[in-house]
Amino acid sequence: MRILLIGDIIGRPGRDVLRKHLPSIKRAESVDLVVANVENAAAGFGLTESVGQEILRAGVDIMTGGNHLWDKRGTETYIDSEPFLARPANYPAGTPGQRFVQHDVGDTRVTVLSLQGRVFMPPMDCPFRCLDELIEKLSKETDVFILDFHAEATSEKQAMGRYADGRVSVVVGTHTHVPTADERILPKGTGFVTDLGMTGPYDSIIGMREDAVMRRFLTSLPSRFEVASGDTRLSGLMVDVDTSSGRALSVKRVHVFDEDKVQ
Numbered sequence: 001m002r003i004l005l006i007g008d009i010i011g012r013p014g015r016d017v018l019r020k021h022l023p024s025i026k027r028a029e030s031v032d033l034v035v036a037n038v039e040n041a042a043a044g045f046g047l048t049e050s051v052g053q054e055i056l057r058a059g060v061d062i063m064t065g066g067n068h069l070w071d072k073r074g075t076e077t078y079i080d081s082e083p084f085l086a087r088p089a090n091y092p093a094g095t096p097g098q099r100f101v102q103h104d105v106g107d108t109r110v111t112v113l114s115l116q117g118r119v120f121m122p123p124m125d126c127p128f129r130c131l132d133e134l135i136e137k138l139s140k141e142t143d144v145f146i147l148d149f150h151a152e153a154t155s156e157k158q159a160m161g162r163y164a165d166g167r168v169s170v171v172v173g174t175h176t177h178v179p180t181a182d183e184r185i186l187p188k189g190t191g192f193v194t195d196l197g198m199t200g201p202y203d204s205i206i207g208m209r210e211d212a213v214m215r216r217f218l219t220s221l222p223s224r225f226e227v228a229s230g231d232t233r234l235s236g237l238m239v240d241v242d243t244s245s246g247r248a249l250s251v252k253r254v255h256v257f258d259e260d261k262v263q
């Protein structure tokens with residue numbers, strides 16, 4: 001089974017590059033399943049129903065969340081009812097949204113998990129123990145587990161990769177918006193990369209316009225962040241998984257430049 005995992009989609013530029021390039025990537029590479037992080041998909045912060053529908057129509061099968069998922073006011077009902085969205089499972093009990101999403105690809109049952117880290121992030125239940133709980137609960141009915149670990153620290157993401165090794169087919173980091181070049185298969189067969197990078201405008205500071213971010217660093221005053229434009233790219237990881245063993249067979253970074261917008 002071939003799975004494409006796509007890093008944080010940033011606002012309109014991210015959605016545009018997704019719509020433009022995902023169908024041809026899926027066709028050319030015979031992709032069976034597409035998972036994408038959508039915490040920044042609506043104008044850089046959060047997810048609305050129309051944006052979620054647009055992303056699913058573009059060819060994404062399952063969406064994953066993160067700390068910014070809830071940023072748009074009035075979207076909790078949608079987030080709670082969207083069957084193709086997994087929010088981080090280690091938020092407190094009662095948080096809106098699904099803690100996992102199951103999806104059948106032919107005879108293979110895939111479970112997509114989203115967890116959030118705790119280093120330089122808001123307080124949260126332990127993501128490691130939460131993973132144990134979900135694997136225990138779902139392993140009998142799951143052939144392939146996929147984990148999007150949404151975290152700031154590279155060390156925490158690498159620790160999660162090692163912790164999940166041999167129990168989860170693929171662990172990918174999201175949240176920093178900067179792709180890392182360390183894709184590999186861990187010793188017990190888990191495909192891994194520390195961060196997928198972002199699908200959005202790279203002529204920016206992690207997707208946002210440089211002027212507002214610079215003002216905050218130079219003055220420490222509040223400033224309103226806006227999604228940047230220019231040099232838009234789609235960033236992710238392609239993973240082949242042996243569905244009988246659940247082990248990753250190959251991992252390949254995907255980084256597509258939107259030729260029209262390269263400056």
Ligand SMILES: [Fe+2]
Nearest residue numbers: 008039040175
């Ligand atoms: Fe993000």
Ligand SMILES: [Fe+2]
Nearest residue numbers: 066067068175
């Ligand atoms: Fe995030």
